[in-house]
Amino acid sequence: xxxxxxxxxxVAKAVPFQVxxxxxxxxxxxTYRDANPAVIRSALTRAQARPGGNWYVIAASSAITxxxxxxxxxxxxxxxxxxxxGALLVAPRACPHLGADLSQAPVDCGTLVCPWHxxxxxxRRHGTWKPYPSHDDGVLxxxxxxxxxxxxxxxxxxxxxxxxxPAVAAVARLDGVCEPAxxxxxxxxxxxxxxxxxxSFTRLKVxxxxxxxxxxxxxxxxxxxxxxxxIGRLGxxxxxxxxxPAPRTVVMRIVEGEGQGSVVETHATPMGxxxxxxxxxxxxxxxxxxxxxxxxxxxxxVAPLIRPLMRRAATRLWRDDLAYAERLYxxxx
Numbered sequence: 001x002x003x004x005x006x007x008x009x010x011v012a013k014a015v016p017f018q019v020x021x022x023x024x025x026x027x028x029x030x031t032y033r034d035a036n037p038a039v040i041r042s043a044l045t046r047a048q049a050r051p052g053g054n055w056y057v058i059a060a061s062s063a064i065t066x067x068x069x070x071x072x073x074x075x076x077x078x079x080x081x082x083x084x085x086g087a088l089l090v091a092p093r094a095c096p097h098l099g100a101d102l103s104q105a106p107v108d109c110g111t112l113v114c115p116w117h118x119x120x121x122x123x124r125r126h127g128t129w130k131p132y133p134s135h136d137d138g139v140l141x142x143x144x145x146x147x148x149x150x151x152x153x154x155x156x157x158x159x160x161x162x163x164x165x166p167a168v169a170a171v172a173r174l175d176g177v178c179e180p181a182x183x184x185x186x187x188x189x190x191x192x193x194x195x196x197x198x199x200s201f202t203r204l205k206v207x208x209x210x211x212x213x214x215x216x217x218x219x220x221x222x223x224x225x226x227x228x229x230x231i232g233r234l235g236x237x238x239x240x241x242x243x244x245p246a247p248r249t250v251v252m253r254i255v256e257g258e259g260q261g262s263v264v265e266t267h268a269t270p271m272g273x274x275x276x277x278x279x280x281x282x283x284x285x286x287x288x289x290x291x292x293x294x295x296x297x298x299x300x301x302v303a304p305l306i307r308p309l310m311r312r313a314a315t316r317l318w319r320d321d322l323a324y325a326e327r328l329y330x331x332x333x
Contacts, residue, residue, distance in 0.1 A: 016258035035191035038212035047244035053154030060171035070103025075272030084110030096129035163261035163290030166297035170310035176322040178329035180268035187250035
């Protein structure tokens, strides 16, 4: 091996960025022939058939503090807060006395204090009012709602395989007029990435996609994509896989390249219908970035500065992708 080649390989390992040549958006190779609607529909059907245990993502772990927060899941008005020990609590938002909105209730010593008449509510049942099962996995907060017609409940959400330390996580949330299936279908169409998000992705090629088969083993149910993440004129090439571990969740994991092991979890939570009868869904996306590079852990001292940038990037992507999902819903409706 020549000295020049050895030097180039060392540089490539030390500097993951590549300078991208200037190219026109319209000169990309069209992907419509590969983006088979039947493949996307079958992948969506398989995802929806997986057990989710009736668990729904409601917010980032950091978003729920000792102050009450109101959320709506599947048409149910809920209130979330933390008790004196920092444990997550999620309960009906209506006070059992006369229906006051408990998202406006102060929290004192870990209990909600109804602002109308001072009723204290916490872990204990009060008549028909009682907290729902909830779970905090350190990145996201979940609630279990056992609604009529739901399948078998589980004690905790489906476990997400996340990178070990060092890692930095950021969570973004957006709401849209669509159903969870439209969010999942968007993520199960990797072919749109470089066309619809040219500011973030380039040189995208789907290396493998599952067949249009509604009955496929879970270990074979994945999309594998070769893509370059764009940062201005610089690019970071990676290979990523997309899987659906739960009915309303799509996970993108980097399996080769810079940041190997990093994941992006996209969770779709139904909110209910608006006044016009249209379905509304919240997208909660968790980005957990990891690197084996020696100085990555030390660099996490500036994580409070990095997280807003990660959230901003995820929010920009989902502003576009929500338009995609809302269009699917509009056509179907």
